[in-house]
Amino acid sequence: MKFNKLMAAVAIATLSTTALTANAAANYADFPITVKDYAGDKTSSISYGGQIARHVLHTSLMSLSKTGNGEANPELLAKMQAYFSGKDTGRAIISPASKEGFGIAQTQVDELSKGKNLAGKTYQGAVAGWPGNKTAVEVLEFLIEKAASSDAGFDYINGMDYPQLISKFAMGAIFYNQAVDNYLDEKLAADVKPNNKPYKDGAAYTGKEHVWDEAFGYFGAPTNAASIDATDAYSIAKGKKEIFAKADLNGNGKIELDTEMLFAHAYYAAGADKSGKSNYLNSITQAFIDGRQIITDAKGEKLNDEQRKDLLEKANFIKTNWELVIAEAAFKYAGSVYSDALKLQAGIEANSDVKADFKNYIHHWGELKGFSMALQTGGKDLGGFAVKLNRLIGFSPVLLGNTQVTGIDDKGNYIQSSSLSLNEFALHMLKVQKALSDQYPLKARAKDQTAKLATMAEKLGSGNSTEND
Amino acid sequence: MQDFFTQYWSDLSSLFSNSQQRLYWGYLLCASIIAAIYSLHKSTSNFKNSLSTALGFPHWFSKSARADYLLILINKAIYLIFNPLLLGKLTVATLIFEGMHQLLGQRNIETNIPSWAIISLFTLFIFIFDDFARFYTHKIMHELPILWEFHKTHHSATNLTPLTVLRTHPVEGLLFAIRSAIVQGVSIGFFVFLFDDKVDLYTVLNVNIILFIFNIAGSNLRHSHISIHYYLCIEKVIISPAQHHIHHSTATRHFNKNYGAVLAIWDWLFKTLHHSEPQTQIQYGISKYQKDSEQGLTTLYLSAFANSYKIIRVTLARWLQRFLTKQNQRCK
Secondary structure, eight states: OHHHHHHHHHHHHHHHHHHHHTTSOSSSOOOOOOOTTOOSSOOOOOOOHHHHHHHHHHHHHHHHTTOOBSSOOHHHHHHHHHHHTOOOSOOBOOSSOOBTTBOBSOOBGGGTOSSOOSGGGSOOSBOTTSTTSOBHHHHHHHHHHHHHTSBTTEETTTTEEHHHHHHHHHIIIIIIHHIIIIITTGGGSTTSSOTTSBSSTTOSSBHHHHHHHHHHHHHTOOTTTTTOOHHHHHHHHTTOGGGHHHHOTTOSSSBOTTTSOOOHHHHHHHHHHTTSSOOHHHHHHHHHHHHHHHHHHTTTSOOOHHHHHHHHHHHHHHHHHHHHHHHHHHHHHHHHHHHHHHHHHHHHHTTOOOHHHHHHHHHHHHHHHHHHHHHTTSSSOOHHHHHHHHHHHOSSOOOTTSEEEEEEOTTSOEEEEEOOOHHHHHHHHHHHHHHHHHHSOOSSOTTOTTHHHHHHHHHHOSTTTTOOO | OHHHHHHHHHHHHHHHHOTTSTTOHHHHHHHHHHHHHHHHHHOSSOHHHHHHHHHTHHHHTSHHHHHHHHHHHHHHHHHHHHGGGSOOHHHHHHHHHHHHHHHHSOOOOOOOSOHHHHHHHHHHHHHHHHHHHHHHHHHHHHHSHHHHHHHHHHHTOSSOOGGGGGOOOHHHHHHHHHHHHHHHHHHHHHHHHHHGGGOOOOEETTEEHHHHHHHHTTGGGGGSSOOOOOOHHHHTTBOOHHHHHHHTBOSGGGTTOOOOSSBSHHHHHTTOOOOOOTTOOOOBSSOTTOOGGGGSHHHHHHHHHHHHHHHHHHHHHHHHHHHHHHHHHHHO
16 A cells, blocks of 8 residues: 555656656756845855755764774764764865865865754654664764774674764754655745745745755755766765766866765665666656746745645655665665675684674664664654564674674663574565565665565466466 | 456467467467378378368367367456465565575575576476476366366366366366465575575576477377377376377276376376377267266356365265264263
8 A cells, every 4th residue: 555655656746747847947056036125146046055064064974983993082072073963163074075086176064054063953753773762863972972982983792883873874864854854844834934035034045945955955966966877976976086077067177065966865866776777866856856946936926726736746756755765775785784694604604704794794784774764764654664674673783692782771881682693684684675675666676685586486477377287 | 447358358368479378379380280290190181181180170169169268268357356366476485485594594695506507407396396286286186076076177178179278167277376386486485595696497488498398399289189199108208198188088997097297207106197099089078978068157167166065065974973973982
């Protein structure tokens, strides 16, 4: 039933996208000012610098979380906290940073927007997937504290890769949550941030224009992402110099972080689309462009019922597909953890050195865990599916002594208990993939561990099953 | 409703256009050519007469053959409704795959066995497993009185044409679909667990290469009036069309013989093998005294239920009587 509803939403939105494309802009750029009696000197109503500032706070925080030396490090902790909850000026953009053949225009967070932090925009609800009944802010603070004293981001005793946990969960709890549960949700209500008034006094954009821009900013796509090739987009996010000429849209010899770079889920959309089986990046960006065109076409007046209906359809399409992007990533990493667990067990049985295999295993589990918790921050009740996901994935991967983290004590130390075998945990990963594919109409299905079963079932056909001899 | 009819028509037409079906036009053509050559070889008359004998037009318009056609048309609609409710092969494959994980406690998918060997093994395994499952299901259909009531629909054919292969009571058809799901699901789950991405099938026109050879070698002649027989030593390994005709014979000595689909070795092992009898004129059907009225749809569809009900009632009554007798003996 859920699958049918999702497919219907996708189909309706796709049809309306096609219908509106004729009038829509090609890029998410250069939308004119429609605010009545605007007296400033700006020529474009586009503004989402604050969101890009938060993207670089996130990427910089992730970079910092990889620099621990395995001991308590108050200096590193303070620096990480400055990027998470601080608002001070003078914070450098640690990542993405310029490298040979791939120059970045901005070096300071303030160049994008001043006084921004991540903590203030983090999901307010409790996080069922993490021990300790914590809110999302508390979970991230806990992970940051642990990362500061970790061994280059890793805790091999408890199976944690903090940069992955922090990054993947933060992307959901901040960017995804803000976009789908705030800007594309309650802030699209008729009387909230109306289109016939500037967002704030003197602003070059209306209430609805800025609300929509902010949601687009959180998606993290460059302005040309409606038509960009997925592999090219992926290379841009990786900072590959071969793609620089294509990425430098304004030809100024540097990558502008607010218009020419991919961040967060836009990057994972491109990752899924590289398979050629999905088209999340182009289609989500196109829906953003089409929605923005609907608002622009209202020419600074309140949206009428038809315009609001069309806009909500675009919002619904974006929300549905954004959720699918996260689900695709979780599906992929469940497949990776499955292979890793089997490889690890084979290595243990062969008495070989499994350090590298173990590192890969907890790295991929960290990604899976982060994405699975992110899925639960979209403001909708996922019910039994979320419970199943959290139980199967656990609070840590199964460790080498067949134990797993089952809680946190009052001093913030992990509690481990005896658990499953690696093989049984691998089987859990298959169940995670099954649960995700039952819940969502996934297309890319990277690292699908049971795909071969379906392929062979299809290949054998059922031609001779009713023949009578 | 429109979707139903579209699917129905698609399923029906695929009987002749899909190479995975026994009635694929290419296999029918091969069977016709073999039949024509065989008739020409056997006959003393001219080519035209031999061809006419091979095609056997009177058989196609017999009352028995007309019943085949109606059964096929009606059954297609029944399968369309009920097949989606049955156990699917992907479900079975997933259960086996997960079951092996739990049972073996480990899975090492890195193997040095070359791909061609794994594909050959899978192609052979699924053919043999499927053929054995067909043999054994067939045997049970004959030997269990309740199931025989349903299988009788197939054996009530008094004229055999290639379409008789689908003359099946729908209950039997659904049992066959479950059998096929189990065989294919188990094979897929087992092999994918062991060899992962290396598993594949050697095919020709999307059909297991072994089955393809069986089909182009005249599989459709098993249900036909052309009694081609093989050398005795071959008939111990592969069932000839003439051996299958023995299976459809009304002669008592032929009852419950030659259950095999492709291989005869199962019959040989289970002592149900019967070689062809080239000199014997075989009459097809359930008994020599079968009436034409038994080709009616009411008999073909409903008598199995009525007779099964009688069997169940008699069996239960017998069990109850035995139970009461034992109780009385204890009381004494």
